[in-house]
Structure formats: C-alpha cells, structure tokens
Amino acid sequence: MRTFGLFALVAVLILGTGLLQSWNAALLILNMGLVSAVMALGVNLQWGIAGLFNVGVMGFVALGGLGVVLTSTAPVSEAWAAGGMRVIGALLLGAATVIGAVLVWTRIKNGLLTAAVLVVGFFVYRWLLDPGVEAIEAINPALQGNLGGLGLPVLLAWPIGGLLAAGAAWVIGKTALGLRSDYLAIATLGIAEIIIAVMKNEDWLARGVKNVIGLPRPVPYEVDLQNDPSFVERAAGFGLDPTTASTLTVKLGYSMLFAVVLIVLLVLAQLALNSPWGRMMRAIRDNETAARAMGKDVTFRHLQVFILGSAICGVAGAMMTTLDGQLTPSSYQPLRYTFLIWVMVIVGGSGNNLGAVLGGFLIWFLWVQVEPMGQALMGLVTSGMADGSALKAHLQDSAQHLRLLTMGLILLLVLRFSPRGLLPER
Template structure:
C-alpha cells in the first residue's frame, strides 16, 4: 500500500466518522445531521489552527503555547471590525484612548531607546525608571476619563467603543493582522531566547490577552460578552419565513426548521472550507519552496544554517508571525461561527494544548497531517464524553442503580476527555512520535 493511499484512507475514515454522526444513532453517535455539521465546522477551524501551529513547530521548531491568545485576538477583531459603531462612543473617548495608547507606546519606546543609547550605570537605570513612572502617570491620566466616558454610553447594550461596521468576512483577515501584530511584539522580545523561555513567554502573553479582553470593558465589553455579531450567512428565522426556501426544503423532504439550520451550517462549512483549502495550498507551496527548505534546515541545524548566512532570528520571527496570524484568522472564524465573543470561555487546555495534541497526533511537519489531526482530535474531543459514559455504564452495570461509586463515576464522566487527550498524546509520542502522517 502506498503512502498516498494510506493517508487518503485515514482521511476517508475521519470523514466516515463525521458522516456516521449524522447517519446513525448507534452507540455514541447522535444521528443528528446538525451535530455532525457542528463537528465538521469546528473541525475545519481546528484544522486551520493546527496548520498555523504546524507552521511554527513543524517547519521551524518554535514552541508556541500561547495559541489561545492569538485565537482570542481574532475574536476581538470580529467585534472591532464588524459590529456597528456605537453612536457617540468614538467622540466621547476615542481620541483620549488613542492619545493614551500612543503615550504608552512612546513611553516604552523611549525606555528602550534609553536602554540602547545610554552607557550602563546607575544614571541610566534611574532615567529608565523615571521615564516609565512619568509615562505611566500620563497614560493613566489620559486613559481613565476616556474609558469611563465610553463605558457610560448605553452600558446595558454597548458601553464599548463599537466596531467599524464593515462586512464580517473582512474581520477574518483583520483577525490575522491583529494576531500578527501581537506576535511580532512577542517575537521581538522572546525569540532568540531558549525554547522553554519562548514557551513560558507565550503562555504568559496568552493569559494577559485574555485578561485584557475580560477587563477592558470599553474594548470588548469584558465578561458582559458581545452578542449578536453579524453573520456572513442568513438567519434561520428568515429562511423559515421565506416561502421559496420552505418550498425548496420541502422538495428535499426536510421540514423548514431542520432545513434552515442545515442550510446555515452548510454555508459556514463552505466558507471555512475555502479558507482551509487556500491556507493549506499556501502552506504546501511554502513547504516546497526554497523558503520552506531553508526553514527546515534552520530547524534541523541552526548553527549550520547560520554558517550558510541565514539570519535565523529574522526567519524565526517571520514564521512566528505567519503562524500566529493563521491562528488569529481561525479565532475570528470561530467567533463568527459562535455569533458572540465570550472572553470568559477561553481556556488554555482547550484552545492551546488541544491544538498541540492535534499537531502531534496528526504528524508535525506535515500540513495534511495537521489537518487530519485537527478533524480527528476534534471529533474525539466531542465524542469522548458519550463514549466514556457508555464505557462506565457498561463497567458498572453490575452495580446497583443508586450505588455511590456508580453515581459519582457517571456524574464525572465528562472530565474523562482531558484524561483521554493526555493518554492519546502520550501514546502517540511513545509509539509513533512522527504522527499519523509523518513528515516526508
């Protein structure tokens, strides 16, 4: 059996799993096409995130555990791009906020400049501290009244700066840009240090991004969430009220509710597939290009690559920004799919480490592997819960219905998914460290 055939069969198997989810309600399958499409849509998004991480880890060996932060920035981009502007918010506090942020940036820049330009010594340290303190005071003096003014406007519904009111599809590339900007800042400081340090720095920056989203109400409404984001596809209710669509659904043998929900989800699936295929094609081209070979050369032997005149730090920064931008695009797509931004729900286990499981299981260094891993692991992430419920029911079938142990196990079966993901990761690392579809 050739490799191509084997890998195609793997993709077919995962596709079959998703199809079975819609076709049959045997065992842990639910028999609902809606559920099947939900898994497919999130699988598509997961595959894109895995592609981004694979770019960083598989191509360049960069260990980024801040994926959650870039995903959340993508979500923020949707709010800032596509929501309608809040009347009066911009004039109330916009200039103040911009001035404050510019002052903040100037403070940091002048501190960095002082560090670079002045000779080492007590004077320099005192000057840097003075710059930082004065800058911080000015920043707060400009910032606090402005955000208060913004948050006072219609706080029950808005209270934030609002967006630009652009089409929501534009927010996807915007998400990528925002994530790329953040990645550039992080990369500038943390790349070039040891790999563990990059990991810890990205872990930290992700937490900080989430903290900002949760607390800066003027920006993202914080934990009050932004709901009702514009959608690139029609609303189900509108379809159900449109006789043309109702007739069409009826001719397919579907009732209007089912038909409209499936139609909307398929619409999302089509949009996401376009993005995934485009990114996958670009990643494949990049991998085959001289640039991709250079990246792998750097990954495999940094010293040799440097000796050949490659600027390792610059290339690392480049690929770090690119990979993070892809995660930002996926994050914006996810927020669009949810129709809301809920900063409280971002959890590193789900948004960072699960993506890592996808990349490792799929096969690091291979784009198709990451895509496969994205679909497979997402399916398992959803399905491990009913699977373990079944397993526990089976194992404890000898026990009494009201047995304490049985009740406890059934109640906590949901937490088996983390355990299972860890187990899968360890098993793959141990017995097949190159993943399902290894790098060529």
C-alpha cells in the same frame, strides 16, 4: 495512499455521525474541525517547519475573536464622543512610552533614565486613560459600554483578526524569540494568559466578561430562510421540514466558507513548504548553527514564521467567533485552545501540513465524541451499583472529564509509538 485512507476515515466518521446521530451534529463537528485544522496549520508552521515552541495559541485565537468584534459591530457614537479620543490618545502615549524607553536604553544606555521614562509615562497614561474608560463604560452599560467596532462586513474580520494576532506576535517575537525553547514556551504561555486577562477586564474594548453577543453573520439567518416560500418549497422537495433544512443550510454555508479558507491556506502552506524558503526553514530547524554559518538570518526567519503562524491562528479564531456569533472571553481555556491544538499537530504529524489538517479533524472528532462514549462507559461501569448511591452519581458526573484523560493518553501513545505522527514528514 496512507494520506488518502486516513482522510477517508475522517470522512466516514463524520458521515457516520450524520447517519447515526444527526446531520446537524455532523455539520457542527465538520465546521469546528475545519477551524481546528486551520489552527493546526498555524501551529504546524511554527513547530513542524521552524521548530518554535509556541504554547500561546489561545491568545492569538482570542485576538482573532476580538478582531471580529472590532470590525463588524456597529460603532457606538456616544462612547466615541464621551472618551474615544482620550482612550486612543492614552494608548498611543503608552506605546510611545515603551518605544521611548527602548530607544533610551539602546541609544543612551542609562538604566535610571529608562526607568524614569517608564514610570512617568505610566502615570501620565493612567491619568489620561482612566477618565476616558469610565466615561465610555458609563454609556448604556447593559447593552454597550464599549467603543464598538467599525461596522464593516464580517468576512473582512477574518484577515483583520489575523493582522491583530500578527501584530501581537511581532511584539512577543521581538522580545522572546531570542530565548531558549522552553523559555519561549513559558513566555508565550504567559502572554496568552495576559491577552485573556485584558479581554476580560477592559470593558471599553469588547465588554469584557459581559460578552458581546449577536455578532453579524456572513450567512443568512434561519428565521429568514423559514419565511422564504421558495426555500420552504425546495426543502419540501428534499423531503425535509423547513426548520431542519434551514439549520442545515446555514451550517453548510459556514462549511463552504471555512473550507475555502482552509484550502487556500493549505495550498499556500504546501507551496511554502516545498519552496526554497521551506527548505531553508527546515534547515534552520534541524541545525541552527549550520544554517547561521551558511549566512541565514536565523532570528529574522524565526520572527517571520512566528508571525505567519500566529496570524493563521488569529484567522482561525476570527472564524470560530463568527461561527459562534458571540465573543465570550471567559470561555478561552488553555487546555482547549492551546494544548488541544498541540495534540492535533503531534498526532497528525508535525512537519506535514496534511498531517496537521488530519489531526485537526480527527482530534476534534474525538474531543466531541469521547464525551458520549465516556457517558456510556460510566453507565456500563456503574450499571451494577445501586441507583441513587453517591458513588454512582459522582462517577456519572465525572464522565465529562474523561476527555482530558483520553487526550493525554492519545498524545502519550503517539509520542511513544509513532513519534512522527500519523502522517510523517516526508
């Protein structure tokens, strides 16, 4: 009943935006709300069900976005000819070096030899990589200068983005999951920053800070719809002009696709939560030692759920990049892509999948709407001041930062007065 009521509230909020502001704004909120809900599901799987403290969500989201570029853009054949194989070879060699070093360490237990393998491997890797990278980045740098992708349909990028994130999660999990909870937090925070640094600086991969724009879309383009006579006719039948109708149609198309993903993942997550596997995960979360004594492989289960949750975040990241139609590595900020997702999960109710989804919608709605509210508030506060005074201008400028403050307050209030969230775990 409470679940239903709260979801109805979210629906009313979004419909209200449609009626009072514009339907385009409402659909924008809905679409990003769907994406946020998927991210929150991923984090909830890790924290709510398994008790893993992952603050590297941003990194996995960004990897999902990278997946879109690597899957759906057309390959740049000149770049592949110029240095593609060299770069791939260098990367394989780099991986081989790390694996070799780990093997030497575990089998022979010789620190000096391990260090030697790493150092020699590193220099050979740089010697192999650098000329290749230079050659690739020299090719048509204004538009390309990267290897491009596989030229596959963009919808395929969503699972591939998830796979990329899962791969990264495996590496991180292997090294960091043995650590205590707050060490894991620092480790994931660091990994996320490193992933963003790689995406910003490795231009051959996805053009770095030069951004990739004009990614293919799974839905038709507005212009094509407007030029389609039968579409214009149907729009007129609803009493809409073709421009508005086309933007709404495109956004609705995204909403449908995202809703399908969210529902599938939600059903899977619910089934998992109520299965023996879910009970085992919660048992591990509540008492690791007892679970271990019952013969559960805690380390492996942690790794498993860490990879699953990260993969979901990767899928959400790929969905988001597809929605934006561009990949801009510099736009990834931890406050927005890691900690905001955490606020969603905590506020919604950790351990409850529906709660996470609800938190995703609700917090996203607030995140978008607090800004105009802040403007209005600042307008009220400053209404008594003289026009053109420096303080007034400053206060009105800083209204946009009120959203951070609001999110912090919401998180603190929920943690204090309703620590189990709006929809507590059953």
